Amino acid sequence: MKVLAVDTSSTVAAVAIIDDEVLLGEYFINNRKTHSQKLMPMIKELMDSLGLTPEDIDIYAASVGPGSFTGLRIGVTSIKAMAYALEKPVISVPTLDALAYNAQDRSAVICPIMDARNNQVYTALYRFVDKGISKESEYMALPIEELMHMFVNTGNKVCFVGDGVDRHREYLHNELGEKCSFAPHNLILNKASSVAQLALTAAKAGKLENPVDMVPFYLRKSQAEQEYDRRCGDKTHE
Template structure:
């Protein structure tokens, strides 16, 4: 079993190949949202380095969101095109699930956060129970104040990770005190290897999709869409 996975949900562009249960290659670049320029050369170089062609891949996977609207479209469209050309299935992986899986078997609560602007984050709260990642909340797009209120009534220390950590670290330390832990730099940001591992689990369980069915999971409307709706309400 070989799975090619990408993650373009945040500033990080990432691609990885899973062979059976081993990550045989991964490229990550955290230099801004130039995914339209970086992703395909990154994938091509990864495939060449691994000595593989598209026909050697059994399934294709993408992190489908939530996250950057443009980034998600680039990653999902790329994977769908490759799967269509190779006549292979795809596997959708939620971005927050993959982020949480960056720190498998953590004893703390795990709280990935993706910047959603205006002091809001895309988030969910997880715990590893019996070695299995369990999501304790819905996928959320909420103000950081609401996330702090949610965590305040839950027991245990909390490990935060994701691109919003650096923005809101001091706030959560002030609100939640010594319960707060921040993931180390090598696990804090989105990685296609985590997408690939979760996709591998889905593959073994037979949870495959047609390329036609893979769509981004935006969680909420874009800022441009919200502004258009607000203008329409005012005009009415």
């Protein structure tokens, strides 16, 4: 079963193809958010290098969020269009789930953190179990200080992963000390191979989706929408 997966939820543009449990190839670029220009050429180059055609792919998968509003739309729309044209199923993979899968630390609570601006992060809590990752909380968007309050008075070790680590590494280490650890540098950012692996697991469990049903998961409104709501709220009180 061949799975093609993409992740465009952050500054990273990533594409991977797996065949059952074997990673056939992965393309990863962390250099500005130019996903609209890079994603489709990356997919084509990876397929050409592997001698595959779009028809050879059994399942198309995308990291659906939370994350960059524009980036998510590009990745989801590209996967939907390809799968729809080929009459292939899709799998939606939450971005935080895929990031947690990168950590592979069975001794700690896994805490992916994605930069959500204004000192806030997208996050959730996970543990590794025999059959993979287990989500231990809801998906959250909250200030980094509020996230720390969930850990400072517990004895849990916490392993952080995601693009929020670079921004908050020193703060996290100062607050949690020896309880704090981080995923290896080569695994700390979004990996399409993790999206593909989780999609394969979902597919084997029969959780296939129709391409028209795949939508981005934003978790919160965009900055423009929040500003619009604020202005409308102000007017109602005039």
